[in-house]
Amino acid sequence: MMAAVSDHTVGPTADRSARESARVEISGLTKRFLTPGGEVFTALQDVSFTVEPGQFCAVVGPTGCGKSTTLSMVSGLDRPSEGSVTVGGREVDGITDGVSFMFQADALLPWKTVLGNVLMGPIFRGVPKQEAHASARDWLRRVGLTGFEDRYPHQLSGGMRKRVAMAAALINEPKILMMDEPFGALDVQTKAIMSTELLGLWEQIRPSVIFITHDLDEAVALADRVVVMTSSPGSVKAVFDIDLPRPRGSVQEIRYESHFVELQHQIWETLREEVERAYARTAGGKA
């Protein structure tokens, strides 16, 4: 009789290692820049926090506290001055694999159609053309854009462009999704709709998410964990676990729940001082 061979490429072990590869650990991260005047400016000072596999982590903090700089280090676009970022236990030393992005500005190519924009990821990854087309059409359906495949970005509303960007980011089934104020430019109602849609799609593929926002309501409604940063130089002031049950449903509705209001209030109490300090600094007052 043949001995049973355990296959480590499939099954629970493979699932676990795939999950572990989505853990982001930021440890003692410090980033210094040289200013145009030749002085050293410390943007981040000893930042440490972990995003567990499949966790939705929001990062809030006053303007200029280094939120986007932190994302650059996690994505491998820039290197820390001190400390480290590891993804799946491996130190980030170049562009991180399996990461998708969404920014406030649309990253859509204006000369490509909606379908063409969503197709770019799979084509770039070498997915056969027919399969890539089927997948792109499926993702456009999931974001409610069936029938708009042949439009160009300038022929869409802001919310529709965000849907295309969301499909383009998620079609790659990233293990990590980095979002820098992705809905910041939208009106309040469209933002709430897009946030609810994002939650639904995230629940389907469960990447680890780092979501930067200035909007505390958005952070609490979406996240499992909210990291509050201090004003410049940015460091971690507090981390809040958001124990609101999932699935959360409508982002608009959840805001009226008493526990939501309580969490939002607690986080604002922590953030307020930092926002005031950053404002005083940029307004020329005392920090």
Ligand SMILES: Nc1ncnc2c1ncn2[C@@H]1O[C@H](COP(=O)(O)OP(=O)(O)OP(=O)(O)O)[C@@H](O)[C@H]1O
């Ligand atoms: N390449 C760079 N050279 C010099 N300084 C930089 C550079 N990149 C960022 N900074 C500075 O680092 C600080 C943090 O910038 P960052 O964009 O990370 O902040 P942020 O928290 O994302 O801000 P906001 O909320 O306004 O988008 C700022 O003071 C910024 O001017």
